[in-house]
Amino acid sequence: MVNGVKATVQEFEHDLSRWLVRAKGITKSFGEGHTKIPVLKGVDLDVARGEVLLLVGPSGSGKTTLLSVIAGILEADEGELMILGENIKAFSQSAKTLFRRDHLGFVFQQYHLLPTLTASENAAVPLLIRGMPKRDAMAHAEEVLRSVGMGERLASLPNRLSGGEQQRVAIARALAGDPQLLLCDEPTASLDAETGHRVVEQLRAIGKRPDRAVIIVTHDSRIFEFGDRIVHMDDGLVHQIQDGSEQVSG
């Protein structure tokens, strides 16, 4: 009896130390009544510490919705969700916001750069939100921008940048805060093959550090090789999980 309980606790602690994200039976619908559309239909997804996980699937299969739920930006209807060992479903809205500020980084599909801020100012935003003095935040942001090959465009406004350049600013912004969990929605969609590779390698470098993880939603089969695992979603469910090594080239 006693041994049994002990074993379960140990297993759980072992799980917590191994998994950075644990999602079980996540469901999410939009709308009410007749117009209710189930988008996530019971998703199980674990992400290990030090893992780069690719989330792939047809458009509309619920990838972005799942990412929003993991980020604490959307509330799941049912299911359990542990992130960095915290049951964030139980958090208040403001606690979730603070959790995002301190632990998460985002690359949005639509970039969502502030149009009136320069590239460096945009990249500095997560640090400024944490209260870092402007001078330090800017210096650090510029360093990160250089590392994604944007050293020449530090003072440019987003509307002066190409789609690929904006995407790199968005990535720099996500990296600047050195988040433990990096959530990227189609981060290479606007990048040419070479830049795409470089950027994903950078994201991978973040994810591979202990205590970190990266989830990348992508269509881009060119970057499949960078994933430790590839999770295929279809119609609101996880359909198939592949190890990075097993993937079929395509």
Place this chain on the structure above:
Amino acid sequence: MSFVALKMLFGDRAKYLMLLAGLTFSTMLIVQQGSIFWGLMTWSMSGISNVNAPVWVTDPNINQVEEIKPLADTAVTRVRSVPGVEWAVPLYKGVQRARLRDGNFEQIALVGIDPSTLIGRPYTVLDGRIEELRAPETVAVDELTVERLGGPNKIHVGSTFEINDHRVRIVAIVQAQKSFQNIPFVYTTYERALRITPQERRKLSYVLVGPQPGISAEALAGRIQKETGLGAYSGDQFGWKTMQWVLKNTGIGVNFGTTVFLGFIVGMAIAGQTFYLFTVENLQQFGALKAIGASTGMLARMILLQSFTVGLIGYGIGIGLATLFGLTAGRGGVLPFKETWPLLLGVFVALMMICSLSSVISIRKLAKLEPAVVFRG
């Protein structure tokens, strides 16, 4: 994050200028309308403000300063006997006809003041010496008289003209607050005024009174009223009484009051609305900040900073434009325009309240904002 807030505000030129234009326009509208309104009120009270007297004694039944019901000559001595009265002097005021050299007539308001104290004299003497009124057959005239009677070449210190066939000599040019009727003011001594004007049973328009030290004008006015049965008011009381009468009886109250009120409502609605729209248009940006981890409190501070910044700038420019309007359109006193600090303060307070209110509405919207907007297309 305050610099991010300010860059959001100033960086989008088009939106910022729209917002600024809304706030500037409303400030200007209210200050301009309010100043004209107050200008009209000062015109209506010019009969009082031109005469620097602490207490006015009148017929008990008058409504306002221009309604002159002459008192018996004995009123001056009766008032002097009221305890607390330091001095009491007579004042004549009446509309008379001045004749120009070319034979044309012009209406003037003749003011007769006490020759020994010169109480009731205008504050500002532009040319000549008002003390020379004590010399025979002399008058002091205001700038409007100069203009109406033929300009500074004909009408100056030393020149003469006729009032009711009495030749008078000008010893001083003075400044007087314009009146509603827009009639020129001519000052002379009380006795001379009685001589120049046609025979009437009573000619004493007002008794002007000064209180002894330690007694307020209001208290003395009350005492005079009680002891003599005459009307008695402090300068301020008389001014308010006149203003109330004008508001009630001339249509200025209703017409202008409506304009000022509507200007206020419209101006404030524009100001509030434009700022609210500004936030709504930036909702995506605020959503992104929220997703990245900016708390509602932080966003609220950003919005307040933006709103008060643009509010202050709009207030400044609006006042500047209204003042410019007053200086140009109101030049020469053609248009009544009096910008007073209570008006400016009132507009400031109202504008800050509007800024706060629209900020609060925007903040409530942000508090409810689902940051999930950033993940959708």
